[in-house]
Amino acid sequence: MNNDTTGLDRRSFLKASLISSGGMMLTVSFLSSFKSADKAEALNLPDQWAQLNGYIQIMADNKIKLICPNPEFGQNVMTSLPMIVAEELDVDWKNVTVEMGPHDNIKLGPQFSGGSNSVKMYWKPLREAGAAARQMLREAAAQSWNVPVGEVTTKAGVLSHPNGKTAKYGAMAAKAATLPVPKDLVLKSPKDFTIVRKSKKNVEGQKVVTGKPLFGLDYRTEGMLIAMIQHPPAFGMKLKSFDPAEALKMPGIKDVFSLKLYEDGFEQGGFDTRTFNDLLVVVGKSTWEVMNARKKLVAQWQPAGDVKDVVTGREGKKEVVVPGALESSKAQMEQMIEYAKKPAQELRKDGDPEAAFKNAAQVIERTYTAPFLAHNCMEPMNFFAHVTDEKALLAGPLQAPGWVEPTLSKLLNLPPEKIEIQMTRMGGGFGRRAYNHYLSEAALISRKVKAPVKLMYTREDDMTYGIYRPMYTATYRAALDADKNLIAFHVKGGGVPEHPIHPNRFPAGAIDNYLAEGWQIPSNITIGAFRAPRSNFNAAAEQSFLDEVAEAMGKDPIRFRLDLLKRAKENPVGKNNDYDPDRYAGVLELVRDKSGWGKPGSEKYSRGVAAYFCHASYAAHIVDMVTRDGQPYVERVFSAMDCGIVVNPDAATNMVQGAVVDGIGNAFYGALTHKDGAAQQTNFNNYRLIRHNESPKKIEVHFVQNDKDPTGLGEPPFPPVFGAVANALYKNKGRRFYNQPFQPELEKVI
Amino acid sequence: MATFNLKINGKTRAVDVDPATPMLWVLRDHLDLPGTKYGCGIAQCGACTIHLEGNAVRSCQLPVSAVGKASVTTIEGLSEKADHPVQKAWLDHDVAQCGYCQAGQIMTAAALLKRNPNPTDEEIEAQMSGNICRCGTYVRIKEAVKSAARK
Numbered sequence: 001m002n003n004d005t006t007g008l009d010r011r012s013f014l015k016a017s018l019i020s021s022g023g024m025m026l027t028v029s030f031l032s033s034f035k036s037a038d039k040a041e042a043l044n045l046p047d048q049w050a051q052l053n054g055y056i057q058i059m060a061d062n063k064i065k066l067i068c069p070n071p072e073f074g075q076n077v078m079t080s081l082p083m084i085v086a087e088e089l090d091v092d093w094k095n096v097t098v099e100m101g102p103h104d105n106i107k108l109g110p111q112f113s114g115g116s117n118s119v120k121m122y123w124k125p126l127r128e129a130g131a132a133a134r135q136m137l138r139e140a141a142a143q144s145w146n147v148p149v150g151e152v153t154t155k156a157g158v159l160s161h162p163n164g165k166t167a168k169y170g171a172m173a174a175k176a177a178t179l180p181v182p183k184d185l186v187l188k189s190p191k192d193f194t195i196v197r198k199s200k201k202n203v204e205g206q207k208v209v210t211g212k213p214l215f216g217l218d219y220r221t222e223g224m225l226i227a228m229i230q231h232p233p234a235f236g237m238k239l240k241s242f243d244p245a246e247a248l249k250m251p252g253i254k255d256v257f258s259l260k261l262y263e264d265g266f267e268q269g270g271f272d273t274r275t276f277n278d279l280l281v282v283v284g285k286s287t288w289e290v291m292n293a294r295k296k297l298v299a300q301w302q303p304a305g306d307v308k309d310v311v312t313g314r315e316g317k318k319e320v321v322v323p324g325a326l327e328s329s330k331a332q333m334e335q336m337i338e339y340a341k342k343p344a345q346e347l348r349k350d351g352d353p354e355a356a357f358k359n360a361a362q363v364i365e366r367t368y369t370a371p372f373l374a375h376n377c378m379e380p381m382n383f384f385a386h387v388t389d390e391k392a393l394l395a396g397p398l399q400a401p402g403w404v405e406p407t408l409s410k411l412l413n414l415p416p417e418k419i420e421i422q423m424t425r426m427g428g429g430f431g432r433r434a435y436n437h438y439l440s441e442a443a444l445i446s447r448k449v450k451a452p453v454k455l456m457y458t459r460e461d462d463m464t465y466g467i468y469r470p471m472y473t474a475t476y477r478a479a480l481d482a483d484k485n486l487i488a489f490h491v492k493g494g495g496v497p498e499h500p501i502h503p504n505r506f507p508a509g510a511i512d513n514y515l516a517e518g519w520q521i522p523s524n525i526t527i528g529a530f531r532a533p534r535s536n537f538n539a540a541a542e543q544s545f546l547d548e549v550a551e552a553m554g555k556d557p558i559r560f561r562l563d564l565l566k567r568a569k570e571n572p573v574g575k576n577n578d579y580d581p582d583r584y585a586g587v588l589e590l591v592r593d594k595s596g597w598g599k600p601g602s603e604k605y606s607r608g609v610a611a612y613f614c615h616a617s618y619a620a621h622i623v624d625m626v627t628r629d630g631q632p633y634v635e636r637v638f639s640a641m642d643c644g645i646v647v648n649p650d651a652a653t654n655m656v657q658g659a660v661v662d663g664i665g666n667a668f669y670g671a672l673t674h675k676d677g678a679a680q681q682t683n684f685n686n687y688r689l690i691r692h693n694e695s696p697k698k699i700e701v702h703f704v705q706n707d708k709d710p711t712g713l714g715e716p717p718f719p720p721v722f723g724a725v726a727n728a729l730y731k732n733k734g735r736r737f738y739n740q741p742f743q744p745e746l747e748k749v750i
Numbered sequence: 751m752a753t754f755n756l757k758i759n760g761k762t763r764a765v766d767v768d769p770a771t772p773m774l775w776v777l778r779d780h781l782d783l784p785g786t787k788y789g790c791g792i793a794q795c796g797a798c799t800i801h802l803e804g805n806a807v808r809s810c811q812l813p814v815s816a817v818g819k820a821s822v823t824t825i826e827g828l829s830e831k832a833d834h835p836v837q838k839a840w841l842d843h844d845v846a847q848c849g850y851c852q853a854g855q856i857m858t859a860a861a862l863l864k865r866n867p868n869p870t871d872e873e874i875e876a877q878m879s880g881n882i883c884r885c886g887t888y889v890r891i892k893e894a895v896k897s898a899a900r901k
C-alpha cells in the first residue's frame with residue numbers, strides 16, 4: 001500500500017522499476033522508498049518482470065503483463081483498460097495477460113468503478129503510461145544499438161532499426177526500466193489504432209465458464225470462519241436485548257454477539273451510509289451451520305427514535321437527523337402527493353413561465369411516480385476480513401477501495417499502510433457496492449473473533465438491508481399556444497428522501513419559458529446510487545411526457561425532439577445547458593435511420609422512442625412491442641449510442657444490451673415496498689426480475705462513429721429504456737402508464 | 751453429522767456434514783468447488799445449478815442425504831479443458847458481464863441440449879427462464895445456446 005500523499009505529481013509515478021516474478025517491487029525506484037528493501041536480491045532471479053510503470057510489466061521472454069487499476073463488476077474494464085495501454089505500448093494483444101491491480105491510489109490512480117467513469121478517467125493516463133513505456137523501450141534499443149532514438153520504430157512488441165537490427169521488447173525491458181521517464185509523449189492518432197476499436201474477448205471469459213474462484217464469495221483462507229448478521233426487522237428499529245444461548249448451542253458455532261458498527265458521533269464519510277447500527281452476529285465454521293444457528297437467535301427490538309449522524313460528504317461536514325418513524329410505502333405515496341402541492345425549491349428558471357402558462361391555449365399536466373428499487377446484485381454483499389492488532393487484510397467485491405480506507409483506519413485504529421484491500425471480481429455492482437458498510441462490518445467481526453472471517457449476506461439480508469434507489473415523483477406541465485407551439489415547460493420533482501431533478505438537462509435550453517423545482521421528504525430508508533441515479537427516473541417521466549406533448553402538437557416524436565435540439569443549438573436559452581445538442585440529435589437520427597422509423601415494415605410493432613444524456617454519453621432507443629399471450633412484450637430494440645471512441649465494440653454492445661434488458665425489467669416489474677419499516681420483498685419469489693422469456697429476441701446496438709475521447713457506457717443506455725417502453729406501451733394499449741412498475745397496472749387493465 | 755461418499759466430477763469424495771446440508775454448501779464450503787454459485791437459496795435464480803445424473807438440478811434445494819450414488823457434475827467438471835460445446839459457445843459470444851450467474855446458465859444449457867439437441871427458441875426460453883441474469887445477458891445466452899446446438 002502506497003497511499004501516502006507526498007505531493008508527487010502523477011507523471012512521476014510513471015517511474016520505472018524492476019520487480020521479481022512474484023510482483024514484488026524493488027528499491028531501484030523511488031516509489032519503493034515506502035517499502036522495506038529486503039527483497040533486493042530478487043534482482044538476480046532469472047525470470048524477472050521489468051515494471052515500466054504501475055500498469056506495465058514485461059518479461060524477458062516478451063510476455064506482457066498489464067495491470068487493471070479499476071475494480072471489475074461486469075463492465076469489462078479488465079479488458080478495456082489494458083487494451084488502452086496495449087495500444088500505445090504497441091504490443092501484440094496475444095502476448096498480453098491481465099491482472100487486477102492491488103489497491104494503491106498513488107501508483108494506480110483513483111481506482112473507482114462507478115459513474116460510468118472507468119474508461120473516461122483512465123483514457124489519457126493509460127495512453128500516457130503505454131506511450132511512456134514504449135518510448136523508454138525505444139531509448140533502450142537506441143542506446144544498445146548506438147543509433148538515434150528517432151530511428152527506432154516499434155511494431156507489435158518488436159523494436160527495429162533500418163540497419164536491420166531488431167529486438168523484442170522483452171530483450172530491452174530490463175534496460176528500459178532503468179531509464180528516466182520521458183517528459184514529452186507522442187500519442188497515436190486514432191486512425192492508427194490496431195487494438196482499440198477492435199473487439200477483444202473478455203480476458204476472464206475462460207475463468208468464468210470454468211467456474212474459477214473469481215468472486216468475493218469464493219475467496220477463502222485456511223481457518224476462515226463464516227459470519228452472518230441479523231439486522232433489525234424494520235427501518236427505524238434497533239436492538240433492545242438478545243439471548244445468544246440457543247444459537248450458541250448449535251453445531252459449528254463459535255460466537256454470537258452484538259456489534260455496534262459506528263460509535264456515537266463517529267464521523268462518517270459520504271459512502272459510509274449504513275442502515276442499521278446495531279447488529280447481531282453469528283460466527284461459525286460453515287455457511288449452513290451459521291444459517292441454521294441464526295434462526296435460533298432470540299432478540300427483542302425497539303424503535304430507534306431519531307438518530308443524529310455526522311457525515312462528511314460532497315457538501316462538507318454536516319449533521320444529519322435520520323427520522324425514527326416506521327414508514328410504509330402507501331403512506332409515503334400519499335405524503336408525496338401532499339408535498340407536490342407545496343411550494344418547492346426553485347432550481348432553474350428561464351423567461352416568464354408563470355405568464356406563459358397563464359396565457360396558454362392548452363396546458364398538459366401529467367404526474368409520474370416510481371418506487372424504491374433494490375440493486376439485487378447477483379452476488380450478495382460479502383467481504384473477507386482478517387484483522388489483527390498490527391494489520392488488516394480485506395478481500396471482496398467493492399467499487400471504490402479508496403473511499404473505505406480512511407473509515408477502516410479510524411474504525412480499526414490502524415494506519416492506512418497497514419490495511420490491505422484486495423479487489424475481487426464483483427457479481428454485479430450497479431452502485432450498491434460503492435457503500436462499504438459490509439466491509440467495515442466484516443473487519444470489526446474479524447477483530448472481535450480474532451480470526452479470518454467471511455461476512456456473508458443471504459439474499460434476504462441483501463434485499464432487506466439495502467441502499468436503495470429512492471422513491472420519486474415528478475409533475476410535468478407543458479404550455480402550448482393557439483398554433484400548438486410549445487411556449488413553456490415546468491417540472492416539479494420530489495422524492496423520498498431526495499428529488500430527482502437535473503435542472504440543466506434537456507429540454508432546458510430549448511424552451512423560452514422554463515421552470516424546474518425540487519422538494520424532498522426525509523426518511524430512514526437508506527438510499528444511494530443506483531445505475532444512473534435520478535436519471536433513471538427522469539428519463540422515464542420526461543421522455544414519456546415529451547411523447548405526449550409531441551402528440552398534442554401533432555408532431556412525430558423524433559421530429560419534435562430534433563426541432564427542440566435545433567433550437568437549443570442555434571439559439572439556446574440560458575447558459576448552463578449541460579448537453580451537446582448535436583450529439584443528442586446524432587443518436588436520435590442514428591436510431592431513426594437504423595430502425596426504419598416511419599418507413600413501411602414495422603407495422604406489426606407498437607413502437608416507442610426515447611433518448612437521454614447522462615454521465616457524459618448519449619443514448620437513444622426504439623423499442624418494438626408486440627402482444628404475446630395477451631401481454632405486451634418487447635420483442636426487439638434498436639439502440640444508438642454516442643460515447644466517443646468505442647474501445648472494445650463487442651463488449652460495449654453487450655453492456656448496452658444488458659442495460660436495455662435491465663431497463664425493460666425494472667420498467668415492468670421493479671419495486672421494493674415497505675410496511676411499518678419492513679421491506680415487503682425479501683427474495684426473488686416476490687421481487688420480480690426480468691427473465692429469459694421476457695427479454696427481447698434481438699437488441700441491435702449502433703454507435704456514432706467519431707474520434708472524441710471515450711466516455712462511459714455502464715449507465716447512459718439505461719435511463720431512456722424506461723421512457724421508450726412507456727411510449728410503446730401507449731401504442732400497444734391505447735392508454736398511458738404513469739406509475740412504475742407498469743405490470744401491476746397492466747394486470748388490472750388486461 | 752454423517753459421512754457421505756459422493757460421486758462428483760468423476761471422483762469419489764467423502765464429506766462429514768449434517769445430512770440436511772444443501773449440496774450447494776457441501777460443494778462450496780466442504781469440497782472446495784466454488785464454481786457453483788449462491789443467488790437466492792430458494793430455487794428462484796438457478797445460479798446453483800448442477801447436474802445430477804445429467805439432469806439440471808438446483809443444488810440449494812438438494813440435501814446431501816438425497817444424492818446417494820447419483821453422479822454429480824459441477825461447472826468445474828463439465829469438461830476437461832473448457833471445451834464443452836456450451837462453454838465454447840459462451841466464449842465465442844463473449845456472453846459474460848459480471849459472470850456470476852453464468853456457471854448456472856451453462857449447466858442449465860448443457861443439460862437442455864443433451865436432452866434436446868435442437869431446441870426451438872421457445873424451448874430455450876422456457877428451459878432457461880429459471881436462470882436469472884441480473885446483468886441482462888439473455889440475448890447472448892440465447893444465441894450461444896443456439897450455436898452450441900449446431901455443433
Ligand code: FES
Nearest residue numbers: 789790791796810
Ligand atoms: S441459489 Fe439455488 S436457485 Fe438460487
Ligand code: FES
Nearest residue numbers: 848849883884885
Ligand atoms: S452476467 Fe452478471 S448476473 Fe449474469
